[in-house]
Amino acid sequence: MKSDLDQFQVEHADIGNIESITIGFNDDNKRQAAWLLESVDIETKETVYHFQAQCWLSNRLGSNSSWITIRPDKNNDYINYSVSIKTGKSNITSNVILCIYGDKKTTKLFPLRTIKNGTKVKFDKDDYFEFDLKDINVGKIEKINIGHDGQGNEQKWLLKSVRIEKNDEHYV
Structure with missing residues (x-):
């Protein structure tokens, strides 16, 4: 995975407080391009805004998935997600990642490394795991977009189910 830092300078009249940005790309050549957007920082004369994305942008994920609208980080806007994962008849040694897409926003890209009790996770076959994400x-x-980074010796992974709970809502 290549990691680059791109910097742009844009001069514009003062637009006031930045509440959100929309960022992405057009895949006009239908090459099925993908982009892992980690974060965006915008510096004005008065403020530095940090937008945490940590998500893949790609038309391969469905229509309108090559663009994302994100708001600047504010810790008091965070909620808890309880994620339960059941695996099937094969295990994986690669690093597993999860991104949650909603009708309003998208979470960062979560590396699923530690389960609720603090134990480092090993995605064994026919197992059950619970994660607390914020x-x-x-x-x-x-x-959701759940997958792995392709690292490790065992990469044949069977995922039986994913359950996500937030507030009083349940998704399977």
């Missing part, structure tokens, strides 16, 4: 409220959950 991030912005995405609104009604519409989809």
Whole structure:
């Protein structure tokens, strides 16, 4: 995975407080391009805004998935997500990642490394794992992107189910 820092200078009249940004790309050549957007920092004369994305942008994930609207980080906007994962007849030694897409926002990219009790996770076959994650409220959950980074010796992974609970809402 290549990691680059791109910097742009844009001169514009003062627009006041930045509440959100929309960022992405057009895949006009239909190359099925993908981009892992980690974060965006915007510096004005008065403020530095940090927008945490940590999500893949790609048309391969469905329509309108090559663009994201995100708000600047505010810790008091965070909620708890309880994520339960059941695995099937094979295990994986790669690093597993999860991103939650809602009708309002998208979470950062979560590396699923430690389960609720603090134990480092090993995604064995026919097992059950629970994670506590904290991030912005995405609104009604519409989809997730769960996968792995391709590292490790065992990469044939069967995922039986994913259950996400937030506030009083349950998604399977």
